[in-house]
Amino acid sequence: DIQMTQSPSSLSASVGDRVTITCRASQRISNYLNWYQQKPGKAPKLLIYAASSLQSGVPSRFSGSGSGTDFTLTISSLQPEDFATYYCQQSYSALTFGPGTKVDIK
């Protein structure tokens, strides 16, 4: 099984901050990596697919990079609506999610 880790597990940031979240796979997964945003009581929302492709309708302040085992999600300028939990998910072999990174207000 491919295990996913994320760091940090939580972070506090201010509106306007640049935020970077890291995701690491236990083995190489090429670019089979997706990022989701989830707000309390809501379903996850796809932000980034195939490591770096922006899902339609998602603001351009979100970006993704990486390949192989190490990936990052960057929010260039944090907005009030971005406070949420972010999950990475690999689809190279079965599908597994990372444990999540909670972004809250500093």
Add this chain to the structure above:
Amino acid sequence: QVQLQESGPGLVKASQTLSLICTVSGGSISSGGYYWNWIRQHPGRGLEWIGYIYYSGTTYYNPSLKSRVSISLDTSKNQFSLNLSSVTAADTAVYFCARGCGADCSYGMDVWGQGTTVTVSS
């Protein structure tokens, strides 16, 4: 636009089978290229993929749940369903259905239902 809606019992007794249905509207479940997924989220925890069914009927399950899971399609009703047998309290979770795209978008899940809470009682 495509919408998904989960339905089913909110309370299931331990050792019985959990059965949920996902109704797809705004598009055909039979149209090619999409994978129809079930995902769950334990209270206060992260996301766990349960499995998917392709429009052709091919299924792929989480190895940790494979012995208890079955996902099927009902194209006449534009629905797909989840059966999880021999449930225990550890199966108490919010269950989501979601549409996944293919390899060209890394099987990302772009449309989700709102989720339904299932509690397993003893």
